[in-house]
Structure formats: C-alpha cells, structure tokens
Amino acid sequence: MNNFNIKQLRFFSALFLIAVSLTFLFATKSNAKLLDRIVAVVENDVIMESELRQRVNVLVKQFEGNPEALPPQDVLLDQVLQRLIIERLQLQLAEQRGIQVDELSLDQTMRNLAKRNRMTLEQFRETLIKQGHDYVAYRDQVRNEMLLDQLRRRTIVSGIEISESEVEELVTKADKDLLKKEYEYNVAHILIAVPENPKPGQIEKSQHRASLVHDRAKSGNNFAKLAIAASDAQDALQGGDLGWRNKAQLPEVFLQQIDSMQAGEVSKIGQSAAGYHIFKVLDRREIKNTMVDQVLARHILIRTNALLSDEEAERKLNDLKTRIENGDDFEELARANSEDTGSAVNGGKMDWTVSSNFVPKFKEVVDELEPKTISEPFKSRFGWHIVEVLDKRKHDNSQEAMRAQAREQIRQRKIEEETELWLRQLRDESYIENRLHTSN
Numbered sequence: 001m002n003n004f005n006i007k008q009l010r011f012f013s014a015l016f017l018i019a020v021s022l023t024f025l026f027a028t029k030s031n032a033k034l035l036d037r038i039v040a041v042v043e044n045d046v047i048m049e050s051e052l053r054q055r056v057n058v059l060v061k062q063f064e065g066n067p068e069a070l071p072p073q074d075v076l077l078d079q080v081l082q083r084l085i086i087e088r089l090q091l092q093l094a095e096q097r098g099i100q101v102d103e104l105s106l107d108q109t110m111r112n113l114a115k116r117n118r119m120t121l122e123q124f125r126e127t128l129i130k131q132g133h134d135y136v137a138y139r140d141q142v143r144n145e146m147l148l149d150q151l152r153r154r155t156i157v158s159g160i161e162i163s164e165s166e167v168e169e170l171v172t173k174a175d176k177d178l179l180k181k182e183y184e185y186n187v188a189h190i191l192i193a194v195p196e197n198p199k200p201g202q203i204e205k206s207q208h209r210a211s212l213v214h215d216r217a218k219s220g221n222n223f224a225k226l227a228i229a230a231s232d233a234q235d236a237l238q239g240g241d242l243g244w245r246n247k248a249q250l251p252e253v254f255l256q257q258i259d260s261m262q263a264g265e266v267s268k269i270g271q272s273a274a275g276y277h278i279f280k281v282l283d284r285r286e287i288k289n290t291m292v293d294q295v296l297a298r299h300i301l302i303r304t305n306a307l308l309s310d311e312e313a314e315r316k317l318n319d320l321k322t323r324i325e326n327g328d329d330f331e332e333l334a335r336a337n338s339e340d341t342g343s344a345v346n347g348g349k350m351d352w353t354v355s356s357n358f359v360p361k362f363k364e365v366v367d368e369l370e371p372k373t374i375s376e377p378f379k380s381r382f383g384w385h386i387v388e389v390l391d392k393r394k395h396d397n398s399q400e401a402m403r404a405q406a407r408e409q410i411r412q413r414k415i416e417e418e419t420e421l422w423l424r425q426l427r428d429e430s431y432i433e434n435r436l437h438t439s440n
Contacts (some may be wrong), residue, residue, distance in 0.1 A: 001244070003048070005254070008145060010263060012079075012438045015377055018265065020311055021130070022110060022246060028086045032066055033264055035399070036048050036049055036050045037435075038048050039052050039081060039434075039435055039436045040081060040084070040085055040092070040432065040433065040434050040435060040436065041094070041431070041432065041433040041435065042085050042089060042430070042431075042432055043088075043089070043092055043201075043430055043431055043432075044092075044298055045092065046255065047081070047084050047085065051084065052077065052081055052084060052436075054079060054137070055083075055084060055173050056076060056077060056080050056081050059076070059080060059132075059237060060076075061131075061132070066224075068225070068438065069222060069224040069225050069228070070228060071225050071228055071229035074420075075228075075229045076229075076437060077229065078237060078436065079228060079229060079237065080380070081434070081436055082232075082239060083236070084203065084235075084425075085427070085434075086234075086272075086423055087144065087148070087238075087429065089426050089430055090147075090148050090151055090423075090426070091144060091147060091148070091396070092109075093151060093426070094147045094148070094150070096282075097151070097154070099150050099151055099154070100147075101143050101147055101150070101368075102205055102310060104310050104379070105310075105379055106139070106142065106143050106146065107337050108376075108378055108379065109142060109146060109152065110124070110139065110142065111376075112364070112368075112416055113142070115311060115368070116368075121162070124247055127240065127365070132157060135344060138429055141323060150413065151310060152162040152419060153381075155416060155422065156418050156422055157415055157417055159288065159418075160414050160418065162407055162410050162411055162414070166410055167403055167406045167407050167410065169423040170248060170410065171403055171406050172407040182258070182284065183242055183284045183286060184245060184246040184247075184284065184285060185244070185245055185246075185247075185250070185258065185281055185283070185284045185418035186241075186243065186244050186245075186281070186283040186284065186285075187242045187243050187245060187250075187254075187279055187280065187281060187282065188223050188227060188241050188242065188280045188282055189233060189235065189240045189274055189278070189279050189280075190213060190217070190223075190226060190230060190231040190233070190277070190278040190279075190431055191231050191232045191233035191236075191274060191276070191277055191420065192209050192210040192213065192228050192231075192275050192276040192277075192278075193206070193232035193274060193424055194204050194206045194275040194276070195424070196421075196424055196425045197428065197430050198427045205316070206275060206276060207276065209230070210269050210275075210276035210278065211269070212275040213226055213230050213278060214266070214269050214278050217278055217280065218266050223239070223240065223280045223282075223385065223387060224239030224241070224408075225239075226240075227239050227240030229238075229323060231419065232275065233237050234291070234419070234420070234423070239338060240280075240309070241282075244285075246409075247411040248380075248406065248413070248414075249409050249413060250418065251270075251272070251277065251413065251416070252272075252273045252413070253271065253275065253419065254267060254279050254322075255276050257279075258281075261281045262281065262284070263281055263282065264278070264280075264281065264282075265280070265281050265282045266278065266280045267279040267280070267281075272417070273403065274417070274420040274424060275420055275424075290393055292394070292405065293354065293355070293392065293393075293394060293395075294352045294353060294354055294355055294392070294393050294394075294395045295352070295353065295354075295355050295366055295389060295392050296333075296349075296350075296351075296352050296389070296390045296391045296393075297338065297349075297350055297366055297383050297387050297388060297389050298330060298334065298346075298347060298348035298349040298350060298387070298388050298393070299334075299338070299348050299350070299362075299386065299387040299388070300317065300330075300333065300334045300337055300338040300340075300385065300386050301337045301338050301339050301340040301383050301384070301385050302317055302337070302338075302339060302383055302384045302385075303318055303382070303383035303384075304383060304384070309356070310379065312378045313377075314384055316337075317377035317384055317385070317386045318376075318377055320333050320337060320386065321374055321377070321386050324374060324388075325374070327412065330347065330348065330388060331346075331347025331348065331349070332347070334347045334348030334349075335348075335410040339383065340382075344407040344421075346403045352395070353404070354404055354405065354408075354409045355367050356404070357404055357408070359380050359381060359382065360380075360389070361378060361379070361380040362380050363380070365378055365385075366387060366389060369389040370389065371390065371391050371392055372389070373388065373389060374386055374387070374388045375387045379429070421436065
C-alpha cells in the first residue's frame with residue numbers, strides 16, 4: 001500500500017466507476033447503440049456527454065441574438081467541459097464539508113427569480129418549459145449555484161480582510177481618488193492561467209498562448225469569441241464581460257493602463273499570481289455625480305436553533321407580518337420578538353445606509369422592495385427576517401458613505417482575485433481525466 005500515492009488511488013477509483021458506468025450503458029439488447037459516454041472523470045465522479053451537450057445547448061440559446069460571438073463547436077465543447085469540471089469539483093467539496101441547501105431556501109430563491117421576471121412561480125415554470133428548458137434540471141442548477149455560493153463564502157469571503165489603511169488610501173488620495181474619477185468603464189477580460197506549481201515549460205507555454213490570443217485581439221478578432229474560446233476565467237462563457245466598473249472595482253493588474261485607454265482598445269498583457277490577463281475597454285461613460293442610494297429600513301429577526309426549525313421560524317414571521325398588516329405596531333412587535341439586539345431596542349429600525357452594507361440576501365430583498373412595503377419572510381446567514389423599507393433617498397457622497405463604498409469595492413476586488421487563485425489550486429490538486437476527444 002505504501003507504493004500507492006493519492007493520485008493512484010483516485011485513478012483506480014475512477015477506473016472502477018468508469019467500468020460500472022460502461023457496464024450499465026452496454027447492459028441492453030445486443031444490437032443497441034451506445035447512447036451516452038463519459039467525457040471526463042473528476043475525482044470519483046464522471047461527466048457524461050449528454051450533460052455536456054445539454055449545457056452547450058443552453059449557452060447557444062443565450063447567444064441566439066449574437067451567434068457570431070460563439071467559437072466553433074469543438075472549441076465550445078472544450079470550454080464548457082472545463083466549466084463543468086470546475087463546477088463538479090466545487091460541488092464535491094461542498095458535499096464533503098456538509099454544505100446543503102434546504103427546500104425552503106430553494107423555493108424562496110425560485111420565487112425571487114420568478115418575481116424578478118414579473119411572474120408567479122407557476123408562470124415562471126411554464127415559461128421555462130415553453131422555452132425548451134427542463135424545469136427540474138433548471139431547479140437543480142439553481143440549487144447547485146446556491147451550494148457553490150455558500151462554499152465560496154465559507155472558503156473565500158469569510159477570510160477576506162480589509163485594513164483601515166486600505167480604505168483610507170482609496171478615500172483620501174488627492175489626485176488619484178478612484179471613487180471620484182469622472183469615468184467608469186465597461187470592460188471585458190481574458191485570463192490565460194498558469195498552474196499553481198508549474199512544471200518546466202508550463203510558464204513559457206502560457207506566455208506563448210497569451211501572446212497569440214493578444215495578437216488576435218489587437219488584430220480586431222471578436223473579443224467575446226476569443227474569451228469564450230480561450231479564457232480560463234470564470235466569466236469566459238459570458239464573453240469575458242465584467243460589466244460597468246469604476247477604477248476601484250477593476251483588477252489591480254489593469255489599473256496602470258486604464259487612464260490612457262479609449263473605448264475599443266485592447267490592453268497590454270498583464271501578469272498576476274493567477275496568470276496572464278488581457279483586457280478590452282468596450283465603452284466608457286462619464287460619472288455625472290457622486291450621489292449614492294441610501295435606504296432606511298426596519299426588520300424583525302428570528303434565529304433557528306435545536307428547538308426552532310426553519311418552517312417554524314418562517315411561520316412565526318408570517319404571523320407577525322399578518323398582525324402588522326392588520327394594524328399592530330411594527331416597533332412593538334420588533335421589540336418583543338426580534339433577536340437582533342442592536343435594532344430591536346429601536347423597534348427594529350436601522351440607520352440610513354447604502355444597501356451594499358447588508359449581507360447579500362438582505363441587500364437583494366431591500367433593493368427590490370418599494371418604500372412602505374414589507375417583505376415576505378426570507379432567510380439570510382443570520383436567520384429569518386421580515387423587513388420593511390421605510391424610505392429611499394439619493395444622498396451626497398459623504399465621507400462615511402465614501403468609506404463604506406470603498407470598503408465594499410476593495411472587498412469585491414479581493415474576492416474575485418482570491419476566487420481565481422483558489423479555483424486554480426483546487427483543479428491542480430485534483431484527479432481529472434479529459435476523455436472528450438477519445439473514441440467511443
């Protein structure tokens with residue numbers, strides 16, 4: 001046994017899994033054809049060709065209005081498979097760490113998705129089916145994305161630290177105050193990754209690959225197509241589109257070039273711990289003012305424990321919401337029931353703030369609510385809430401708000417950078433066998 005290392009054990013485990021899968025596939029009539037095949041082995045799991053084709057079809061539908069942005073079919077299959085491999089590795093890690101998504105949270109997320117599309121959940125389901133989507137598969141994918149979000153929060157986000165000196169530097173720079181720059185940029189990005197512990201020649205191979213992609217981008221090739229075909233970043237299948245960002249939200253490797261670039265220009269090749277980066281400025285626009293959106297809200301928090309389940313917490317908040325709608329005083333009920341000790345003494349009321357200061361789920365609900373309305377019960381990492389938005393306003397970007405905004409922008413930038421490094425490490429340390437181009 002001492003002669004076996006971990007990689008070998010994973011390899012033989014994968015071989016056994018492949019054998020079982022093939023036995024099942026061929027256990028049909030003697031004249032039956034093979035309907036599916038394994039395209040990748042990922043640790044002790046496999047990815048089937050049918051799963052890969054289904055995911056490619058979803059992507060092709062997303063680009064129906066811009067099909068020229070997609071690379072050739074074989075290149076697209078390769079890139080989508082790489083994303084499936086990374087996704088499968090993360091799901092396996094989430095399972096190992098006992099991360100789960102309960103049915104109530106999944107149902108609430110599905111209702112929120114339907115609400116964003118101005119539909120009931122039933123209308124949303126019928127629309128997806130009419131568009132050719134498998135609703136059960138869609139729901140499972142939403143569950144997977146929630147699992148990945150929880151995994152990344154525990155693994156990456158919880159470890160992000162932001163010093164006061166970093167915030168101070170961003171807020172107080174006199175001639176390079178990033179929060180007050182007059183332009184923000186719509187940027188696309190290509191990452192050519194380098195393995196965490198590269199073998200001889202791998203760095204030169206990545207450099208050469210980055211140089212070839214950069215030459216094609218500078219020559220006017222479709223940048224979105226290049227990103228989909230060549231980028232190792234997590235946004236590759238979206239054409240590398242990072243969306244609109246101000247300078248504080250852009251990767252540090254790009255900041256030194258941005259001031260001299262105009263819309264349509266491609267950057268020089270930049271280098272970071274993750275690999276080689278190529279950026280394109282798709283557009284830029286002037287920032288008209290420094291006003292920020294603030295919200296005034298109050299809430300009631302119920303925490304679950306060994307004696308109080310999610311279902312009971314949700315039911316209790318529904319009862320409180322009904323009482324408020326029937327005339328009971330929100331503040332009195334918050335003082336009597338809310339387990340957020342900081343706000344309960346104030347009747348659940350919180351100070352005026354930018355919504356990005358809230359945890360993501362709370363922010364999402366608050367951003368969608370109109371003033372003078374109360375949310376349905378929802379779950380965040382703190383517990384179950386109902387929240388009422390009392391008012392919203394535009395507010396001059398005071399020093400306090402600027403510091404909050406600076407902290408959030410630094411945090412998001414660090415999360416993106418750390419996520420790329422973590423995913424690269426996860427892949428490099430795992431057993432993966434790509435069988436896409438092997439014969440049946």
